[in-house]
Amino acid sequence: GAVVSQHPSRVICKSGTSVKIECRSLDFQATTMFWYRQFPKKSLMLMATSNEGSKATYEQGVEKDKFLINHASLTLSTLTVTSAHPEDSSFYICSARVGTGAYEQYFGPGTRLTVT
Amino acid sequence: GESVGLHLPTLSVQEGDNSIINCAYSNSASDYFIWYKQESGKGPQFIIDIRSNMDKRQGQRVTVLLNKTVKHLSLQIAATQPGDSAVYFCAENSGGSNYKLTFGKGTLLTVNP
Numbered sequence: 031g032a033v034v035s036q037h038p039s040r041v042i043c044k045s046g047t048s049v050k051i052e053c054r055s056l057d058f059q060a061t062t063m064f065w066y067r068q069f070p071k072k073s074l075m076l077m078a079t080s081n082e083g084s085k086a087t088y089e090q091g092v093e094k095d096k097f098l099i100n101h102a103s104l105t106l107s108t109l110t111v112t113s114a115h116p117e118d119s120s121f122y123i124c125s126a127r128v129g130t131g132a133y134e135q136y137f138g139p140g141t142r143l144t145v146t
Numbered sequence: 147g148e149s150v151g152l153h154l155p156t157l158s159v160q161e162g163d164n165s166i167i168n169c170a171y172s173n174s175a176s177d178y179f180i181w182y183k184q185e186s187g188k189g190p191q192f193i194i195d196i197r198s199n200m201d202k203r204q205g206q207r208v209t210v211l212l213n214k215t216v217k218h219l220s221l222q223i224a225a226t227q228p229g230d231s232a233v234y235f236c237a238e239n240s241g242g243s244n245y246k247l248t249f250g251k252g253t254l255l256t257v258n259p
Contacts, residue, residue: 034189062245071154073235073249074190087244123189133178133239135247137189 033057034126036138043114043145050110051141053124059104060126064135065097068121080107114145154233156254165223167253169236174217176238180247181210181221185232193221193234223255231257 033056043049053063062081066074078099080086086099096118098110107126111118121142125135159165171179177198182190196203196210196219203210209222219236233254237247 036189064246073251076246076248079244079246081244125189127245133245133247134180134192134195135245136192137182140187140189142187 032126032128032136034060034124034136034138036124036141038141039139040142041144043143045115045145046113048110048112049114049143050108051122051124051143053107053109053126053138055105055126055136058126058128060107061104061129062127063101063107064125064127065099065107065109066123066125068123068140070121074123077109111143114143116145119143119145154252154254156256158256158258159226161226161228161257161259163226165221165226165230165255165257167221167223167234167255169219169221169250169253171217171219171236171238171250172248173238173240174214176240178239179210179212179219180237180239181208181219182235182237182249183230183232184235184252190235226255226257228257228259231255 035054037052065077068074077092078086078088080099080101082101082104088094101107121140123140125137180195181193184190194205194208194210201212207224211220233252235252236250
């Protein structure tokens with residue numbers, strides 16, 4: 031149980047275009063989903079917290095107009111990188127919190143974004 | 147042994163040996179801690195967790211120890227196998243209604259056959 035999927039696993043896009051990444055909880059309903067960014071050989075950096083049906087809460091320094099997050103249902107959250115630039119190239123990972131009162135987060139497999 | 151520097155801390159062990167991975171956390175108010183394993187190119191995988199009202203918890207081949215006095219967390223892996231080679235992260239929950247986790251820097255574990 032507690033499986034989280036991401037799509038796509040890899041994407042290459044041209045500078046100036048937008049890319050959407052999907053995060054789905056496959057066998058449970060996720061009250062909260064989180065989006066992280068990870069650079070090579072570095073730790074996970076939380077970008078934003080996404081609660082179903084409400085606006086995402088962004089961490090300090092993360093541009094909300096650059097990284098659009100939509101949490102339309104209890105099983106789906108999307109991250110759209112708008113007007114992507116090469117410096118946006120990174121590994122993006124989502125996670126989902128299992129339920130009310132639960133601390134543990136289950137992670138998706140990640141999406142490798144390369145902006146050329 | 148374990149080395150800490152500008153690069154990701156590393157720990158190299160022989161297959162069959164026990165591994166101990168350490169983590170210093172930052173917030174004395176944190177009440178929940180998790181260890182994750184991340185293989186190259188994949189998302190983190192849950193290993194074991196512990197709440198602040200405990201000082202030890204055991205799982206299958208893994209044990210987590212929590213020392214709140216010095217804000218230290220460790221992960222012990224018994225009879226380490228090549229498949230255990232990965233980066234290990236500790237994470238802490240510092241409270242708040244959003245249940246956010248703050249991740250440590252990670253330790254690269256390499257198991258030599």
